[in-house]
Amino acid sequence: MKLKKRIIGLIVIIILCGLPIGAVAANQGILSYDQVEGLDHDVDIDDEIVVIYQHEGTIKDLGLTTNQIEAGEKLNDQVDLIKVRDGDQADALVAELLKNPRVLAAQKNAYLKFSTLPNDPKLAQAWQFEGVGADQTWDQVNNQESVVVAVLDTGLNSNHPDIIGQSVDGYDYVTGQTETIDVVGHGTAISGCIAAIANNEIGIAGVAGNADIKIAPYRIGGETADDNEANLGYACAALYHAANRPEVRAINMSFAGYEVSPVLEAAIAYAAGAGKILVAASGNDGADPENAGKTMIPSAYDGVISVGATDRNNVIADFSQYNEKVDLCAPGVETTTLWAQDDYITESGTSLSCPVVTGAGAVLMAADPTLAAAEVEAILKETAIDLGEQGRDDHYGYGLIQLDQALAQVISKDPVMTTAYRTQVQNNGWQALVNNGEISGSVGEALRLEAIELNVNANNYDIGVRYQTHVENQGWQDFVENGALSGTTGESLRLEAIKIELTGADADLFDVNYQVHVENIGWMDWAQNGEIAGTEGLGYRMEGIRIQVKLKGSEVSGNVERP
Incomplete structure (x- = not known):
């Protein structure tokens, strides 16, 4: 057996x-x-x-x-x-x-496209830096601790003589190595816009100038010399990796695509939550009859600064994608930068305008390491030259960045105010966040405001906000603070009046100014520091509101009269 x-x-x-x-x-x-x-x-x-x-x-x-x-x-x-x-x-x-x-x-x-329109290689004046005032800031920032910018692109030729010594370790997802290469040249071009060495008697200079700005290159595409695509999976991995590095303060994404991507959106949200400045190209389909005006990713995601491209005359490029997500613009037509093989190239595309904004943000953080990403974005928008239609528009966003003006605001130590608020509007629901005196709600549509959320912040100052609203049939609600909801949702009750006060140890250094648009009246006079804006006992709905916080005694900026 x-x-x-x-x-x-x-x-x-x-x-x-x-x-x-x-x-x-x-x-x-x-x-x-x-x-x-x-x-x-x-x-x-x-x-x-x-x-x-x-x-x-x-x-x-x-x-x-x-x-x-x-x-x-x-x-x-x-x-x-x-x-x-x-x-x-x-x-x-x-x-x-x-x-x-x-x-x-x-x-x-999936694949995303790097947002460049190549032209004939040639060495020419890098006019883009004068266009944003970077020629006035090259020697103004000498930070002791490096500010690192993660560039998610085709890699970096770190031995290019005009950027040698300007990088730290990133990661090459194509080869699986810490040291990256660049067989395409696109990533080197983008990195050059940010950190090409200044005052070395060769080539060009990056937006960083003499500031200690380093590039962490992440190769997420460009497997061959003619490969113009970014790997979605690699992009997500790079975002998580860069977000987990405390020395990385900004992330540049000069690529774009149309397909909805839950994985990329999740990675973007993670990096934004880690406090990184996220900047992306708006895309190059502005002249494409089929795709012009469409939103693209990652520039359309919350927490990302979307950048369009302008020419030497400060006119938006015909190829620059336009939509409601565009935040800022920067030079991106025939701009000269580095190329992979120790050379230079003149190119066009929102790929090139994107790193100008990223580099500018990094310079501000080098000048003041305490700045948060939201503060940097607010400064760049506030100091930009308003082009196109008055105020923000879908082509220029808030305008052409001006690094010299932005840096002056940081170096002067004047507080950078961020006043962000949104309202719930009858039939339309919650509106997008607006900032610093912009109108939230509607004018001329006879729609009531039903609720509001409000936050204020000033760099290096202890300041908060509290506010209460007068609600139809309910009267004055209790005060709420710092982003909490005041009013009602789902009850179809109008806001009739509001009072806003500043809180915190430094509240007495500032004034909060607010103006409301009211049924049958229109824009009322500005109220300040806890005064009532709106009406009581008349049954009139509030329809729009704008809010600004300024140093005490400062004038309200913009249109201070009734529009």
Whole structure:
């Protein structure tokens, strides 16, 4: 009997040894990437899925099997890239992954386009820096601690003589190495706009001038010399990696796409939550009849500064994508910058205007390391030259940045005020946040305001805000503070009046000014520091409001009369 069992066991072993390994290990649960092949970066990405974890995670958390997954790669603690065996099942697997409580977002991998329009290589005057006043700021900032800008692009030729010594480690997702290369040149061009060495008697100078601004290059695309595409999965991984580095203060994204991307939106939100300045190209389809006026990603996402391109005459470029998300503009037509092979090139595109804004933001943070990302954005907008239609518009945003004016505001130590507020409007719901005296609500549409949320901030000052509203049928509500809701939602009750007061140890250094548009009256006079704006006992609805906080005794900027 024992002999018979041994013979049967030997036969089983012989049979198993004669089978392919895959036949024995078929449909195993995947516990690590050792069980699957590594990703082949030379093939297309149609069957790849980007997975972002709620927190740190591993492929074991996904509950997948070797029958489902052919290959994969852990890009960092929060981002995985996996390749399915059957491409027809990719959408179904994405749906399955989204049900996993450990997964924040998942989608099929895709390509985004770097936003450059190449021209003939030539060495010419880098006019873009004079155009934004950077020629006046090159020697004004000498910070002791480096400000690092993460550039998500095609890599960097760190040995270019005009940028050598201006970089720190990033990551090359194409090769899997810490040291990046750039076979395209696009990433080197973008980095040059920010940090090309000043006063070295060669080439050009970056917006940073003499400020200690370093580039952390992240290669997320550009696998070959003619490859103009960014890998979505790599972009997400780079955002998480850069967001987790405290020395990185700003992130440049000179790429754009149209497809809705939950994984990229999640990565953007994470980086914004980490306090990074996020800047992206608005895109180059402004003259495309099919796509002109459409929003593009990542520039359309919350927390991202969207940048359009202007020419030497401060006119928006015809290719510059326009939409309601455009925040600022900067030179991007025939601008001269570095090129990969120790050379220079003159190019056009929102790719080139984007790093001018990123570099300007980094200079402000170098001048005052206490500045938050929102404060930097507010300063750049407040000091920009208003072009196009008065106020913000869809082509120029808030206007052409002026680094010299922005830096003067920071160096002067005058407080940088950020007054942000939004209102809920009858039939329209919550409106987008507006800032510093802009109108929230409506004028001439006979729509009531129903609720308001308000926040104020001043760099290096202890200041807050409290406010109360007079509501139809309810009278004065209790005071609320710092972004809380005052009014009602879902009850169709009008706001009739408001009082706003500043709080905090430094409140007595400032005035809060507010003006309301009221039914049958129009714009009322400005109220200040707790005065009533609006009406009581008349049954008139508030329809619009604008709010500014200024140093005590300062005049209200903009139109101080009734419009």
